[in-house]
Amino acid sequence: MSSKEMDLRSVSELISKDLQLSPFDKWSTRLSKTKTKIEDKIISFEVCNMGIEEVHQAGSIAEGTAVEASDADRMFQLRGIEILKSRDTCVNVKEGIIYFVSDSSRCNPGYVRLLPSEHNKSMYHTNLKTDFCDYLQPMSDGSYLSSEWFRYMMVSLTQNDDEFPFEIVQHGPCTMIKYEYLYHDIASKRAVVTEYDAAYALTYTGWPEEAIEWTTRDRKFGWPAPTLISKISKMNCHVVPVGDSSSTTCSLEWRQSFLLCEKELIWNFNDTQIQCYVIMKRLVKTYIDPLAPDQISSYNLKTVIFWVSEEHGLYEWTPAKLLLCLKDCLARLSQCIERRNLPHYFVRKANLFRHRFLSPHEKIDAIEKLRNVTDNIVISTINAGLHPQSKICKLWKDSGKKLPMFLSEGVKNEFLENHRVSLLLRRKTVLHRAEFGIMKRYTSNFTSDQVISKTLQFLNEKHHDVDEAVAARARHYLHIRRGLEHLQKATHSDDEWKKRHLQDMALSEIEKGSKLDKLSGPLYLATYYMCIKDITKCIAVIEECIANLPSKMFYAGYCSSNQFMEIENGKPLKKTGFDIPPNEINALETTFDMLFAKEDYAVVPASVVFACALLPQYGEKYVAIHPFVYAYHLLHFAKVLWEGPSWQTKEILDYLEDLVTEFCDTPHVFNSLNVIGFSQFLVGNNLEAVVQFATSLQLTSTMPNVKNGAAWWLAIFLHAVQSPSTETFSVAEMEILKKFH
Template identity: 30%
Template sequence: MEVIYLRQSKFSDEDLRKISPILSKSMFFTMASSCKTEAQKKSMLMLEFLYLSRHKQTVRRYFGGSAAEGTAIKTSDVDKMIVGPNIYVCSEQADGEQVKGHVFLMDASDSSPGHTKLVLLKTDPNIPTVFDQGNTLYDMLEETQDGRRLLSSEKVVTFWMDFMRKRQTSTGPPETFRHGPCATTVTTDPQGYIKNEIGGVIEQDFAHGLLFCSPPSMGKDWLRNRVNFSWPSQKIVQKIMSLKCHVVAVGDKMSQHSSLEWRISYLLWERELVWSFNDIQLQCYVLLKALLKKYIDPVAPDELSSYHMKTIVFWESEDTEENCWGQEFLIPFLRNCLWRLSECVLNRSLKHFIERDKNLLLGKMCEIEIKESVLKVIKDIIPDIITYSLKCIDGIDLTTTWQKSDHNIETFLRKCLACHNSRITFDFNDSKLPVKVYHYERAYAIGVNAETVLADFSTLAQYHVSLEECDRDIEVDDKFKRSVKMFIHMRSAMILARQLLSSKNNAAASETIQKLMNFMEENSALDVISGKLYVVTCLLAFDKREEASRELQNIASSIRNASVLIYTGMCSSCEIMRPSGETLIQEKRIPPCSSSQMEFLSVAHDAIFAQEDCPVLPDALKYECMVDRAFLLHPAVYFFYLRCLCRKTQEKMEDIARLHAVVNDCNGTLHSYRSFNILGHCYFENGNFQSAFDCYATSFSQTVQSGRPNVAIYMLLVILLNIFQTQGSENLR
């Protein structure tokens, strides 16, 4: 099959450039954008920093793949590299002589490109390693006939698999198996926080990495040769020069010494390259991954991977001129990547972007039938690339519009203007700003805070110290760091509030409580609603109802002053809230907003609580603590619930009605059942057993099929018991 045959197309370059902007704009809002990737970068770097902090500045954890890039599709897993202390790898013996710790020397003399053996250069039994948990570093070594001691990649992966099997998660020990250099754990996502699917399978690949003293020779060569290309920019190259390289525990499958070999990893370099991608590069990469999963994997499973697609984008980016990154070039760029992919498959050769002697397709598609199947799929896609691309778009049905246009470009563009949201047509530029805010705020409100909520007081204190001492070491802006710090302080305050509630020294506690409430107030500017709701929660816990009422009035004033609230949480499918009288109206799409209007744009996060917060929480939330280690609450739902607790009878009924409306707006998500539980509790407390029963029944119906724990079943039994007792009393009368 000739590659030239694959270059035939139904559409001209001009046609592809006309339709590309619609595709690019749609993907910006639903799948991939540089602002989403930038926000994910901040979240990952902060999580890595906090991980290092709680491991006493010794063990590092790096995120890789789509989890770090912000390019995840539904089938994506989570890649992590764990790098322990005091073990180093050097290319030259002189490099390791000044290093304190256990040092191994590369020996790639009889290994394929990109792989190496690790020969023990020097060691010190008094310096600990991560293997000192029932094993030692010496247990990981194998001695050769010539007396050299080599670090066994096989033994290291086995160690990590045993280590992972002993870990406990909320659903028990994880299933563990080997996947290349990784110990892969398989758990379920019982609450849908990660996969957005109840019971969704979470695969986490843990690779064990060892740190290079300085980059290997191929990495140095790549850096020296960057001056001749427009991408990556010299600024990115300079950044990469400051980043480390590693080896990970996997050998060449075709090597006789595979169990003793390690693979050179440029994880930190490669993710920096992806973080530098513009919208078109990211969108092309995600489209390639989607085409791979949708069309290539079914005919040739496990032959090509997302990493291959990323490498294709790397190579094509290097050859693309600076003036070819506008939205109109998305489909032409994608087509060029598919041409390049077809040539690589035909020749079974795809060079690693950095380690350029390494062929990523070595050992792939060895059977001619499989190779021809892959080429046929690519051959089918390229001529009809518009149709195939539109089928990969999530969240916006462009395929139906394309079909109704009879595959006519001009008709399709007119129908998009008439039928689709204006943000993918003439309002795109004004729609970008609020979406950027959404991704930025969500990066720490969900990405960082959802992990921080489970930390104990000593860990939170360590976070605080590390952030104060090493502020400049985190490559995130001051606002992001400040927001994370405020949440850490708020979580510390919640723990202190629990301790004060259990204190028997009421006289001493009174002054301390006031200081605590002042501290919480100082750290409540997390957003417009949820930060203040933590303050109200503690005020009610300390029986300060009047102060709580005033705080809720202040929140209501802040809401009324904002024309639009961007909602960043997971408890509603709506993305914004608008104040309307005494309530909040939820809407699906973030509206366009010019730069001059940004001052009227505010943000609302989910409230996040841990099971340990139970003593501080109001009654409806105490029940939720029975089944969840941590949980999210929609801020509007929690706001109106707290108002109900502070109101008199008539006002309370009005707020219950407003709460009911907000709960209905939240319906349809994985977390909406909890909103119905809170509403049901309000009805129950006010003696409206029928409405309470209806709310709990609705809640239970949303979780019964998945088997998800839900206190609604318990509350239904409580209501039935109250009804029977009431009827029994009436019969006695």
């Protein structure tokens, strides 16, 4: 092996390890698979009464390969419509199902027309309240379902009232839904998506004839493995409403979709395949898009990797050969551009480049640039294939961008000696952020008891596709959500027996869910006791929880950038971070933000009522409060209610202010300032309360979508100022408040 080949192997291994920290490896895609499967179930159960059978997330975020500005798409699989692969398909006709026959005879590969089946007794869709006979277009060889009319119908059925914050735009086969996040400038979010494509799809009863070849073709190198082929061949395939733009019957054509199959393939990629895909996306964005805009998509790149993996096998796909594999894939991509032919992976006859690179100038420029990138693969990858803040990029700059210096033992050792700890910490961060994301999804969607029951049933089943530890955390949080829902019903009930029964049910559920973690889980239980006015138990739960906290904890949430906390006497220390042996990282206890939904206004402490009630009707419907802030606020609130203001409650309040100042450094801090303001008001510190609320409002002035409860509290104070009374304010305070007014 030449020295040049050895250097390429060494650089490949370093880049592979660096990408693991991003994280881009098999571990991260498995986690994405778990999160996607659980979130898909949440949304599917929520919309099951709207004519939707299942919801499937798509795009790079669902795959676990999201880079900068990645997409987040969804496919909505309609209930009550099934596609037969041919006229001769045997079918067990089911009541209430509308059948169409897939006809590709006059379409380009990858597209079909849909002909009503003779099995139909009616074409009326009950959930959509639509007669599909109205969407048939007569042709010389029959009447076909119009994909164009279908798209317009689905857009018209999408809710679009004054409170619906989404801008809806037609985008190919999809409905593009644009949405500005409520807390859009939270720096801790890994990927802030402000739009996604929603595609409405119809399902085949079996695999389409055009794709059967994929299940049977000869594979010399064993990829995909026979077990994976068998699994994928049992998955649903779909059609989406978009036709071939060059066809005279474009408005009647539907494109075949293999979304579930493609996701499964990527979720089964090894580290090197995943990393090659990620690097290719970045290289194309940097080097090719400026020369040939909108000619190469992420879908094209994954297709290239599918073909190269199948034709070469996985023997070469190792960390040491990452850059060699990347060169092979770029060479294949260049060849496809040259021929203007990239075969679809499942429907081989379909050409994904049929309408691409029509400009000879763009074609030549793209091929030449790919050749240049391939010839300088190390420099090209470090400059554009990695995140600019990655450790490898930093070491490359520190070495003067000289390969011999970069590969020197000192530089390599500096990177490798810290890699294991960095990887463990990064994985812990990503894992618990994913768990927190699932909790946030449950909170924002506010799942009903019926939906919670279905979701718990799903999570209790044994799944090879879902990580059990993540599923367990989701189960605990669902029990908490169910308990809070029972508690909401109890507060609205005038029947004392029913109220008591609902409270007992709520307690049972929240006790199950309190095992969520060591801090926020018990705090939901304390919230229950505060709601039913059992103040002594509320205090006891908080004090016991605080007394038994471990000395070190990991924090996952949106309220603080400080993830690692050292704890002494139930209080996190001011210093950030701590040293922990690698073998103890995974065992480190984790805690999460307290999350409340819009509907929780009836059961939360008075200090949080406005925060919940003012949440929007759609979108991000959650209030997030740092668990330590909530713990000490609730403890202060309960003790003041139980025994009145004292030196002890003053100490708690003073510490609460220090806690918020030290740890809460994201836009969510406004909720923490509001609970401090309420706490000050509770003990008669009226001026201090006004200052906290005013500061909170100032912080949210840059977030136009946030309705801050501080405005309501200030309104209460200003109302008091209109009729000054020394029962509410001291004489000195009234003079100062008049200046505020």
